[in-house]
Structure formats: C-alpha cells, structure tokens
Amino acid sequence: MKYIDEFQDPELARRLLxxxxxxxxxxxxxxxxxxxxxxxxIRHGIDQLLPKEVELIHGxxxxxxxxxxxxxDKALEIASRPEVIFCSFGDMLRVPGTGRDLFxxxxxxxxxxxxxxxxxxxxxxxxxxxxxxVFFGIGFETTAPPNxxxxxxxxxxxIPNFSMLVSHVRVPPAIEAIMSSPSCRVQGFLAAGHVCxxxxxxxxxxxxxxxxxxxxxxxxxxxxxxEGVRRAVRQLERGEHTVDNAYARAVRPEGNPxxxxxxxxxxxxxxxxxxxxxxxxxxxxxxxxxxxDHDAEHRFPVGGIRTAEPAECRSGEVLQxxxxxxxxxxxxTLCTPRTPLGAxxxxxxxxxxxxxxxxxxxxxxTTAREASPVV
Amino acid sequence: xxxxxxGRVLDIEDRDGTRMATVDFGGVVKEVCLxxxxxxxxxxxxxxxxxxxxxxxxxxxxxxxxxLFAELGMLQEEFGDAWEMAxxxxxxxxxxxxxx
Numbered sequence: 001m002k003y004i005d006e007f008q009d010p011e012l013a014r015r016l017l018x019x020x021x022x023x024x025x026x027x028x029x030x031x032x033x034x035x036x037x038x039x040x041x042i043r044h045g046i047d048q049l050l051p052k053e054v055e056l057i058h059g060x061x062x063x064x065x066x067x068x069x070x071x072x073d074k075a076l077e078i079a080s081r082p083e084v085i086f087c088s089f090g091d092m093l094r095v096p097g098t099g100r101d102l103f104x105x106x107x108x109x110x111x112x113x114x115x116x117x118x119x120x121x122x123x124x125x126x127x128x129x130x131x132x133x134v135f136f137g138i139g140f141e142t143t144a145p146p147n148x149x150x151x152x153x154x155x156x157x158x159i160p161n162f163s164m165l166v167s168h169v170r171v172p173p174a175i176e177a178i179m180s181s182p183s184c185r186v187q188g189f190l191a192a193g194h195v196c197x198x199x200x201x202x203x204x205x206x207x208x209x210x211x212x213x214x215x216x217x218x219x220x221x222x223x224x225x226x227e228g229v230r231r232a233v234r235q236l237e238r239g240e241h242t243v244d245n246a247y248a249r250a251v252r253p254e255g256n257p258x259x260x261x262x263x264x265x266x267x268x269x270x271x272x273x274x275x276x277x278x279x280x281x282x283x284x285x286x287x288x289x290x291x292x293d294h295d296a297e298h299r300f301p302v303g304g305i306r307t308a309e310p311a312e313c314r315s316g317e318v319l320q321x322x323x324x325x326x327x328x329x330x331x332x333t334l335c336t337p338r339t340p341l342g343a344x345x346x347x348x349x350x351x352x353x354x355x356x357x358x359x360x361x362x363x364x365x366t367t368a369r370e371a372s373p374v375v
Numbered sequence: 376x377x378x379x380x381x382g383r384v385l386d387i388e389d390r391d392g393t394r395m396a397t398v399d400f401g402g403v404v405k406e407v408c409l410x411x412x413x414x415x416x417x418x419x420x421x422x423x424x425x426x427x428x429x430x431x432x433x434x435x436x437x438x439x440x441x442x443l444f445a446e447l448g449m450l451q452e453e454f455g456d457a458w459e460m461a462x463x464x465x466x467x468x469x470x471x472x473x474x475x
Contacts (some may be wrong), residue, residue, distance in 0.1 A: 146425045146426060153393070157391070194379045262411075
C-alpha cells in the first residue's frame with residue numbers, strides 16, 4: 001500500500017480498504033464525476049490501493065474542460081474588442097480556443113482581467129461606466145448560483161454596462177448521456193459533493209432507478225473517496241442501486257434552497273455542447289428572457305461563430321471514461337500543460353493534468369479501447 | 376474553479392443591501408457574499424465558492440479539507456496570482472508578463 005501513510009488517518013483508511021477488499025467478489029467500474037476527486041485519487045494513489053477488481057473512471061466534472069471550443073472563441077472575440085473589459089476566473093486564461101487563448105489576447109492589448117468572484121466584475125462595471133464589462137460565466141451547479149446572483153444584482157442596481165457570456169452545464173444530464181452510451185462501462189457513480197451541496201440529491205433517485213446504478217454523493221478528501229467507493233461497491237455486490245449520501249457534513253438532501261430559487265429565476269434549461277462530447281439535451285443553463293439585457297451573446301455579434309473541435313485531441317473520450325489520459329498518443333509528447341491540445345490538460349481540475357502532474361514518469365502505455373461517442 | 380473551499384467568518388456587514396462577510400481561508404482573507412446562507416454567524420465555517428458561502432461546515436471538517444486542498448495546491452489555484460501561473464504554464468517570463 002504505496003501511499004497509505006500519507007493519509008490523514010492511515011488506520012481508518014486501512015479499515016475502509018480492508019472492508020472494500022473483503023466485499024469485492026467481481027469487477028466493478030465506478031465513475032468519479034468531479035475533477036477535484038480525480039486529482040485527490042491520483043495524488044494519493046487511491047486507484048492503486050483499491051482491489052484490482054475496482055476500476056475508477058474519470059468523469060466529465062471539470063467545467064473548464066467541458067466548455068466547448070465555440071464558446072471559448074466567442075469569449076476571445078468579445079475580449080478583443082477595444083470597448084470591452086473582459087473578466088474571467090484565472091483558470092480560463094490558458095484554455096485554447098482556435099489558435100490562441102485569453103492570455104494571448106491580453107498580450108495583444110485586450111483588457112482581460114482575472115477576478116476571484118463574479119461580484120468583482122460587477123464592481124469593475126460600476127467603476128467603469130464608459131466601458132462594456134463582460135464576465136465569462138461558466139461552470140457546474142456550484143458556480144452557477146454566484147453567477148446568477150451577480151446578474152440579479154446587475155439588474156437590481158441598474159448597471160447597464162455589465163453582461164455575462166453564459167455557458168453553464170449540469171451534472172444529471174451528463175450522467176444520463178454517459179449511461180445511455182452503447183460503450184458505457186460505468187456501473188456506479190461517485191457524485192460531486194459540492195454540486196450536491198447546492199442542488200441536494202433530489203435529481204438522482206430517478207437516474208439511479210432508470211439505469212439501475214448506485215449513486216453515492218462523495219467528498220474530496222482521500223477518506224471521503226474511500227468511503228464513497230466502499231458504499232458503492234457494497235450496493236453493487238448486493239444488487240442494489242440507490243442514492244446514498246456519504247458527504248452529509250456538507251450536503252443536505254434539499255441542497256441550498258435560496259441558491260436553487262435564484263437559479264430558477266435567472267436561468268432556463270438549454271441544450272448545451274460539451275467540449276469533445278457533443279450536444280447533450282437540456283444539459284445547460286442560459287439566461288432567461290427576463291435577463292436578456294445582460295446576456296453578452298445578445299449584446300455582441302458572436303452568434304455567427306461556429307467552431308469544430310480539433311480531431312487530434314481525444315479529451316472527449318477521456319471525459320466520458322472511454323480512455324485514460326495516458327492512453328492518448330499525444331499525452332506527454334504533443335500535449336503537455338505548456339502546449340495543451342485540449343482543456344483536460346490545461347485545467348487544474350483536468351484528468352490529463354492530474355496524470356501529467358503526478359504520474360508522468362511512470363506511465364505505462366497501452367492501446368486505447370475502441371470508443372464510440374456518447375451523443 | 377469548481378472546488379469550493381472552507382473558510383471561517385471573521386465579521387459580517389450589510390453593504391448596499393447585500394449581506395457580506397470577511398472570511399479567512401487558512402490565512403487568505405476574502406470578501407464573501409452571504410445571501411445564500413443569511414443566518415451564518417461570525418466564527419462559523421462555510422464552504423465558499425467564488426466569493427459565495429454555499430453550505431455550513433463544522434470546524435474539524437473545514438480544517439481537514441483546507442489542509443488537503445493546500446497539499447494538492449488547490450488553494451494556490453484559487454487564491455494565487457493567475458497571471459503569474461498562466462505565464463509560467465505558457466513558458467514566458469512571468470515578471471515581464473505581469474509588468475505588461
């Protein structure tokens with residue numbers, strides 16, 4: 001057990017692992033949805049501590065990774081305009097669009113600013129009434145409520161020069177798409193803890209029942225992940241498929257009702273393209289018509305931008321669990337954090353970045369599995 | 376960006392009709408909006424994401440999670456200088472780039 005002494009409570013980790021080893025009788029494939037979980041798993045070697053029968057598959061839960069190229073290109077176009085101050089979270093700076101990224105746009109003279117919170121962008125708009133301030137609103141259900149509140153505040157305070165380029169995505173439709181794929185191997189899910197801290201667990205029982213798949217809400221610490229695996233494996237061995245909350249200290253069944261109410265008010269469901277995967281029906285949010293004045297896509301002529309994904313990057317297969325990062329021919333050679341082909345390598349939560357950061361020196365190379373797309 | 380980080384509320388004030396707090400994330404202090412957790416009190420811990428408190432957390436859980444995120448380098452990702460990190464990743468001189 002290579003890394004177990006590094007765990008916060010090695011004795012508890014050992015007990016959880018012993019229980020998993022004693023429970024497993026046949027192979028199971030579990031998908032961890034969240035990129036933060038992936039990094040914790042790879043950093044601590046959790047996948048190597050588990051019985052060989054338990055395979056962890058990395059899911060699509062990195063917002064930077066799944067934002068489609070087309071949306072990045074729209075952001076680059078808007079950020080290049082002289083009247084615009086373009087505000088973004090820092091981890092979007094080096095995500096490649098077609099030929100360049102936000103970091104390069106700034107080098108070419110674009111006014112690109114990094115903010116910690118969307119409210120910082122709103123403040124910049126108040127301080128610069130003669131400029132157009134655009135915030136890049138991406139992310140899952142954890143990020144959407146702060147962005148929703150910011151648009152709500154812009155409307156309430158009457159700040160006309162603030163708009164948002166919105167490309168939010170939702171986890172449950174992604175789970176549905178993954179389970180509906182003919183090449184799906186996933187038999188259980190470790191659901192993303194912080195998404196559930198906002199949304200609760202009400203969206204999951206229907207999915208668990210329909211696809212007969214256990215869904216265990218899981219945190220990010222190594223012990224959280226071991227406990228999530230333990231509960232999922234127990235269900236699978238017993239032939240059960242229920243929703244189980246293994247992260248109760250941060251997840252209430254109803255989530256955060258105030259945040260959910262704001263999401264309902266500001267956003268409406270829309271079909272959304274996921275980078276490398278394709279369009280998943282009803283998998284995203286856009287601003288509702290009430291907030292159209294603050295929608296950057298209505299304010300700037302970017303509607304005509306249509307971009308095809310590059311063929312050489314196989315991040316779509318990585319995001320669906322069909323390919324491990326190191327099984328990609330470009331991994332570590334053509335594609336590195338300095339020269340990323342796709343967002344899974346550049347994002348701090350990306351699966352390819354996790355393998356590159358923690359395992360690049362001892363990566364075995366195997367032949368990739370045949371894969372067919374989710375949608 | 377998707378990861379939320381636990382923090383401890385240092386003080387609370389109403390600003391332009393919005394409930395705001397100063398929150399300590401293991402040494403880094405940030406302004407945080409409490410509109411989604413309006414009954415959070417000074418001294419309590421919450422999971423905070425991009426400047427918004429999203430859910431209460433007990434102190435021990437908060438401390439352990441902060442230690443883990445620090446170890447994984449995620450606090451640096453969340454609170455560090457994004458331009459310097461981007462410059463380093465791009466392989467350009469971060470000092471020159473930041474001076475621009």
